[in-house]
Amino acid sequence: MARLFSLKRIGPKKLFQAKKVREAVEDALDDLSVEALQMFYKTTATWKNKPNFVVRQVKDGVTITAAGKAGEIFGYVDEGTRPHVIRARRAPMLRFKVGGRPKTRPRVITSTAGKSGSVWVGALKVNHPGSEAREFSVVIAERIQKKAAKVMRKELARTVLVADGRL
Numbered sequence: 001m002a003r004l005f006s007l008k009r010i011g012p013k014k015l016f017q018a019k020k021v022r023e024a025v026e027d028a029l030d031d032l033s034v035e036a037l038q039m040f041y042k043t044t045a046t047w048k049n050k051p052n053f054v055v056r057q058v059k060d061g062v063t064i065t066a067a068g069k070a071g072e073i074f075g076y077v078d079e080g081t082r083p084h085v086i087r088a089r090r091a092p093m094l095r096f097k098v099g100g101r102p103k104t105r106p107r108v109i110t111s112t113a114g115k116s117g118s119v120w121v122g123a124l125k126v127n128h129p130g131s132e133a134r135e136f137s138v139v140i141a142e143r144i145q146k147k148a149a150k151v152m153r154k155e156l157a158r159t160v161l162v163a164d165g166r167l
Contacts, residue, residue: 004040004053004064004065004066004074004075004078004137006058006060006061006062006063006064007029007032007033007036007061007062007063007144007148008060008061020159021156021159023159024155024156024158024159025152025155025156027155028148028151028152028154028155028156029061029062030062031151031155032062032144032147032148032151033055033062033064035144035147036064036140036144037053037055037064039109039136039140039143040053040064040066040136040140041053042109042110042111043104043109043110043111043134043136044074044111045110045111046103046111046112046113046114047070047103047111049069049070049073050070051066051067051068051070051071051073051074052066052067052068052070052071053065053066053067053071054066054067076131077104077131077134077136078133078134078135078136078137079133080130080131080132080133080134081128081130081131082130083127083128083129083130084128084130085125085126085127085128086125086126086128087124087125088123088124088125093122093123093124094122094123094124094125094126095120095121095122096117096120096121097116097117097118097119097120097121098117098119098121099117099118099119100114100115100116100117100118101114101115102114104134104136105134106132106133106134106135107134107135107138107139108134108139109136109139109140109143
């Protein structure tokens with residue numbers, strides 16, 4: 001299970017009522033993690049084997065990971081793969097279709113219908129060129145980081161008195 005995404009707690013230093021501050025920060029992290037999860041599920045909406053994304057509370061914030069075999073596949077799509085050789089193991093030849101269209105594009109948070117190939121090809125081995133990284137987790141992290149400070153300030157302003165008057 002690969003770590004895809006994490007959020008860290010931020011907040012003003014001089015605050016009264018530490019318990020309320022902690023609750024406000026946790027509420028903000030919950031809001032941000034729900035938004036991040038929605039984006040992750042949007043990227044896999046048309047996939048047959050959809051990964052299960054797991055949100056965990058950690059000391060410094062929240063971590064989102066993709067679990068299971070489908071999560072492993074999501075990692076290959078998200079991070080890309082290097083060129084590699086594929087050999088026939090349990091059959092005399094590899095058989096696959098070529099000429100399709102992928103369901104996702106690099107750095108785009110959406111999933112389309114895609115299209116499977118139409119021409120069957122057979123070979124003993126294939127020099128796979130690798131796949132380009134889609135970088136879903138990078139794009140989602142960038143979008144969430146842009147909103148994080150604003151959401152934190154909003155939550156803290158609602159529940160906390162700041163000693164020096166800044167927020």
